[in-house]
Amino acid sequence: MELILNPWPWYVSGPLIALVMALLLYFGKNFGVSSNLRTMCAIGGAGKYSNFFKMNWRDYSWNLVVVLGAIIGGFIAVQFLSNDSGTNLSSTTISELEALGFSNAGQTLLPNELFNMDAVLSLKGLSLLIIGGLLVGFGTRYAGGCTSGHAITGLSSLQRPSLIAVIGFFIGGLVMANFLFPIIF
């Protein structure tokens, strides 16, 4: 039981993520979570503004069900399958984050400084969540996929466009975490 309640090692988690991809392919679908954002635009009537959203969203409703499952899975994992072990971060990371203004790094699932109610109600916290979400939503569709579609499915099927996209993911992420974080935080 302890094995399940503790965080799972990477060599267990990685193959399980591949299993999710394999199951969806076996069902005749595809592993690409960000597609649901487009589907939601279509449901919301975005087809009036762009042909990009003129699609029969019912054909994609299965992806919304996967997302609903992911929400339920997140709930089950924290409520029934976790203990209070926290995240075992490297000591360098913890002290670096401390210097950036994030206290007790790893003791909560996410930093309170960005995600708790006080943060959400502050102009800076709210702006960061909105800007981050906009960048993810715009970038993923521009690149034609996110971590699941490009990094996992695309690289597993040895596709060059996905390799270029993943290189892009890392250029953006490295610049943000290494050069912009000290300015933002």
Add this chain to the structure above:
Amino acid sequence: MKFLKYLLVGIVFGIVLVKSEAVSWYRIYEMFRFQSFHMYGIIGTAIASGIIFLQLSKRSHLKSLNGAEIFVPKKERGFTRYIVGGTIFGFGWALIGACPGPMYVLLGTGIYSMLIAIAAAIIGTFIYGVLKDKLPH
């Protein structure tokens, strides 16, 4: 009933992302600072297992439930959209520490502030759809 299998796969996905700590903002930061192998291990073993599965299914002509052979759609050829779109995505991924999957999983764990990021991501996708024909691809 036909949706039940998708719901179950989603549940497995959500549980794995939490238990692997791939939903952790801290882990994403650590990855982009090269301070831990953890995320590289997850992504690396996921891709390695994925390659093995796809190669084996190709060789054994494994069929999906709808009777056709297992098939991964080919991404269009191109460069600009992948490198530029990917970089924009990377900025957001590091900033909020979550890509589209984890955003929903985190909502389920009780991080309700993720609703704001999800709404913004939907708007970001909408903005792309409106600007699509004006952007270099």
